Amino acid sequence: MNTEYNMKQIAAERAAGYVQSGMKVGLGTGSTAYYAILKIGEMVRAGLDIQAVATSRASEELAVQQGIPFTPVRDIDRLDLTIDGADELDGMLRLIKGGGGALLREKMTAYRSDKLIIIADETKEVPVLGAFPLPVEIIPFAYEWTVQSLKELGCSVQIRRDREGAVYETDNGNYIADCSFGRISEPEELAARLTGIPGVVEHGLFLGMADQAIIGCRDGSVRIIGADSASE
Numbered sequence: 001m002n003t004e005y006n007m008k009q010i011a012a013e014r015a016a017g018y019v020q021s022g023m024k025v026g027l028g029t030g031s032t033a034y035y036a037i038l039k040i041g042e043m044v045r046a047g048l049d050i051q052a053v054a055t056s057r058a059s060e061e062l063a064v065q066q067g068i069p070f071t072p073v074r075d076i077d078r079l080d081l082t083i084d085g086a087d088e089l090d091g092m093l094r095l096i097k098g099g100g101g102a103l104l105r106e107k108m109t110a111y112r113s114d115k116l117i118i119i120a121d122e123t124k125e126v127p128v129l130g131a132f133p134l135p136v137e138i139i140p141f142a143y144e145w146t147v148q149s150l151k152e153l154g155c156s157v158q159i160r161r162d163r164e165g166a167v168y169e170t171d172n173g174n175y176i177a178d179c180s181f182g183r184i185s186e187p188e189e190l191a192a193r194l195t196g197i198p199g200v201v202e203h204g205l206f207l208g209m210a211d212q213a214i215i216g217c218r219d220g221s222v223r224i225i226g227a228d229s230a231s232e
């Protein structure tokens with residue numbers, strides 16, 4: 001049995017337990033959010049009554065397949081809860097997201113949510129952010145200039161490519177610049193500098209957004225960081 005698979009599923013299913021009838025729910029993207037969508041789908045089929053929006057086309061397709069009632073974003077003002085994964089998180093619930101390329105829709109969804117629960121396996125927890133290259137969504141026009149501006153912040157940059165080697169395009173028609181900083185000791189300062197670069201649409205630093213993280217551990221337990229902190 002694949003241990004990592006279990007860690008993700010354990011965290012995701014625990015988070016799905018926070019979803020209640022009447023809620024408006026944001027569905028995250030990635031291999032951990034996948035398990036949350038499956039579980040929520042099972043709950044819907046058993047009578048749970050929710051409205052959902054998704055953070056990517058892939059998650060929307062999965063949610064529809066699972067029978068989760070889908071609502072156009074224009075018809076929803078605020079969400080009660082979003083459940084999403086992360087590529088890295090530190091003890092202050094600061095995150096790197098965007099490994100799946102959905103960071104813009106994920107951040108917009110998180111921003112309009114009363115509560116953001118992050119689900120992850122314990123390998124994602126780090127003392128200092130930055131070992132995972134920071135995804136930055138940039139517009140295609142003159143992207144070489146934007147890449148140069150990013151390099152001037154002290155990182156190396158790779159424009160993300162798909163499996164066929166073509167430049168990867170996000171659901172929004174933009175590119176992803178994966179920025180390797182090694183260590184991000186001042187994420188707030190870096191976030192401000194990234195936001196200041198014309199051509200940057202959004203970056204994958206999620207600071208002050210997550211309310212809680214549910215971490216699936218190798219031994220089958222979950223650890224909760226943030227509100228309702230408890231280990232079991």
Ligand SMILES: O=C(CO)[C@H](O)[C@H](O)COP(=O)(O)O
Pocket residue numbers: 028029030031032033084085086087096097098099100101102103106
């Ligand atoms: O930010 C994301 C997608 O843009 C994902 O939440 C992040 O990449 C984690 O994915 P996974 O659960 O597959 O490890």
